[in-house]
Amino acid sequence: MTTYSVEIEVPDEHDIEGVDPGGSVTVEVDESEYVLAAARDQGVWLPAFCQQGWCTTCAAEVLDGDLDHSDAKRYYAVDAQAGFALTCVATPRSDLRLRACAEIAMKEHREANGLQPTP
Amino acid sequence: MSDDKPHAGGSIEPGDTSQRVGVTTLEERGLDVDELIDKLKAAAGAEFTTYYYYTNLRMHLAGHEDYKEITEDARLEDRAHFELVAPRIYELGGALPNDIREFANGASCPDAELPVPYEGDIPDTEDLTAEDTLEVLLEAERCAIRTWNEICDMTEGKDRRTFDMAQRILQEEIEHEAWFVELLSMERDGEINPAGHFVRGEPGEAPYSTNRRINDSA
Numbered sequence: 001m002t003t004y005s006v007e008i009e010v011p012d013e014h015d016i017e018g019v020d021p022g023g024s025v026t027v028e029v030d031e032s033e034y035v036l037a038a039a040r041d042q043g044v045w046l047p048a049f050c051q052q053g054w055c056t057t058c059a060a061e062v063l064d065g066d067l068d069h070s071d072a073k074r075y076y077a078v079d080a081q082a083g084f085a086l087t088c089v090a091t092p093r094s095d096l097r098l099r100a101c102a103e104i105a106m107k108e109h110r111e112a113n114g115l116q117p118t119p
Numbered sequence: 120m121s122d123d124k125p126h127a128g129g130s131i132e133p134g135d136t137s138q139r140v141g142v143t144t145l146e147e148r149g150l151d152v153d154e155l156i157d158k159l160k161a162a163a164g165a166e167f168t169t170y171y172y173y174t175n176l177r178m179h180l181a182g183h184e185d186y187k188e189i190t191e192d193a194r195l196e197d198r199a200h201f202e203l204v205a206p207r208i209y210e211l212g213g214a215l216p217n218d219i220r221e222f223a224n225g226a227s228c229p230d231a232e233l234p235v236p237y238e239g240d241i242p243d244t245e246d247l248t249a250e251d252t253l254e255v256l257l258e259a260e261r262c263a264i265r266t267w268n269e270i271c272d273m274t275e276g277k278d279r280r281t282f283d284m285a286q287r288i289l290q291e292e293i294e295h296e297a298w299f300v301e302l303l304s305m306e307r308d309g310e311i312n313p314a315g316h317f318v319r320g321e322p323g324e325a326p327y328s329t330n331r332r333i334n335d336s337a
Contacts, residue, residue, distance in 0.1 A: 051265045052258070054229040055161060073229040116224035 002031045004092040008044060009063070014101040018044035035060075035067070035087040035098070046087060046100055053089035056117060059106035060085045065096035074116070082109050141280075142212055150277040156213035158273065159204055159281070162266050163215070164226030166201040169259055170194055172231035176252050179233055179242070183249050186302055189316055190256060193295045195323020197263075200288045203328050207284060228262035231255050250307045257299040263292040290327040 006029045012022040018039075019025045029038040036058055039046050049057035053072025062083045067090040069075045075086055084106045085098065104119060111118040131138045145152055173194035180186045205215060216222045223230075234251045235242045267289040274282040297314035304312040319326065 049158065049161065049227050049266050049269050050165075050229070050262050052229050052262050054262075055227045057227075057269075118221075118224075 003028050004031065004065075004095050005029075006035055006039070006065075006092060006096040006098060008039065008046070008060070009097070009099045011099065011101055016045060016047070016100065018042075019100075029092050029096075031091060031093070033091060034071075035085070035090050035092065035096075037088075039087070047103070048088050051088040053086045056086065056103050056106050056110070058086055058088040059102040060087050061099040061102045061105065063097040063099055065098075066093040067091065067096065068093055076113075076115055078113050078115070079106070079109070084109060139210070139212065141210060145211075145278045148277040150274065152211055155270075155273060155278065155281065156208060156211050158227070158266075158270055159208050159211070160213065160215065160222070161225055161227035162270060163201050163204040163208065164222050165228035165263060165266060166197045166204065168223050168226045169228065169231055169263070170198040170201060172233075172259070173197065173256070175233055176231065176256060179244065179247060180249060180252055186249060186253065188322075189298050189302065191322050192316075192319055192324075193256070193260070193298065196291050196295070196325040196328070199323060199325035199329050200291070203284060203288065207281060211281075227266045228259060231259040250303065253299055253303040253306055257296065257303055260292055260296040260299055264289065264296060267292055284328070287327040291325060 005026055007024055007026045008019065009024040010016045010019045010021060015021060025044055027039045027042045027044055029035055036046055036048050036051065046060075047057050049055045050073075051058070053069065054074045062085050067085050069080070069086060069090050071089040071091075072086050073089075075089075079086075084102060087098070087100070107117060107119040110116060129140060129143075131140060131143065142152055145155075173190060177187050177190040177194060180190060208215060216225070232255070233242055233247070234255055235244055235247045237243065267285050270285040271282060271289060274285060276282075294314075294316075298316045301312050301314035301316070304310040
């Protein structure tokens with residue numbers, strides 16, 4: 001079992017338990033674990049809603065690294081190309097740097113590409 | 120403001136109907152009401168689409184009258200959840216989308232589709248099993264549990280009315296999950312995992328979440 005380091009940045013305006021606003025935290029995530037679940041297990045309460053890769057509440061921007069989204073219910077090739085991840089169903093394939101709380105940005109990206117859900 | 124009546128005053132002018140104390144008091148407590156409205160619309164969308172999809176799933180449990188009956192309870196209770204949430208969205212100053220497609224696309228849970236390919240308008244049910252259908256039902260309930268827990272987290276200690284509503288819906292979603300765990304365990308694995316599905320007073324009674332009984336004409 002390979003374990004990866006996932007550095008999660010939190011934008012200033014978001015209040016996430018386990019990370020100072022504007023700060024970052026690093027969690028360890030096994031290759032078979034979802035990023036969201038691993039982060040929450042380690043005290044970092046990232047936002048989420050459906051936890052099935054459908055609603056985009058858990059969206060993050062991928063600053064560096066690769067993830068697998070095979071289990072997502074609604075995730076498109078253009079999402080990956082634009083550097084968005086759904087942390088609730090994404091498993092790491094490398095060490096990662098993510099910027100959390102990207103739901104609005106991902107929805108705007110979806111709207112620009114004629115995909116659901118939109119803002 | 121009178122010392123004797125500390126809640127008699129406030130920042131809203133008497134007779135002003137453009138604002139609601141029921142909203143401003145939530146904002147005073149640090150709740151992002153716009154975010155809550157968005158989440159409630161998404162959750163209401165999930166309840167409504169679930170009601171639709173469960174109608175189709177239930178019809179395709181042909182020959183499994185016991186499964187049909189339990190699915191019917193879950194189906195009608197999810198409708199009751201939608202009807203409970205919708206007025207709350209308006210109380211908070213929000214509104215349901217005019218376009219049902221927008222409403223469904225914004226649902227917080229995946230479509231609980233019949234797990235078979237379609238040929239045009241007709242499902243190819245040749246390989247459809249009760250096990251497959253029960254798994255779809257189970258995962259839909261699990262999504263609902265997650266979403267209502269999140270809404271409980273958002274509102275706890277800040278918005279007592281929404282918290283109470285979300286908590287009561289959550290109670291029923293947890294029961295629904297237990298029902299489908301029991302059915303799928305036996306159907307797929309031959310395992311006994313009792314849920315205690317006691318018959319409701321009538322189908323769809325929604326014992327926790329119904330504020331007012333749906334009358335016979337509804």
